Amino acid sequence: MKAEQRAERAAEEGRKAEEDRQKAEADEIIRQQALRAADNVHKGKVMRAAKEALIGMNISEELAKAIVLKIARGEVPNITINF
Secondary structure, three states: OHHHHHHHHHHHHHHHHHHHHHHHHHHHHHHHHHHHHHHHHHHHHHHHHHHHHHHOOOOOHHHHHHHHHHHHOOOOOOOOOOO
């Protein structure tokens, strides 16, 4: 009887451990998604500020946006945008 109880307890502990692992994995995915969303918001603010600075130098909004996007993609040598 004791062996049977130990086996049941071990099986239950195994199920609990697996549930805990799956919950931790799901929590990590949610955390990473929140970090990505926050990063995208931050990058948007930085790029918007750069675009506004160019517009302040009498560059059209379309051209300012194109310039900022090219710089962000690394297509303009020796110039970077730090996020």
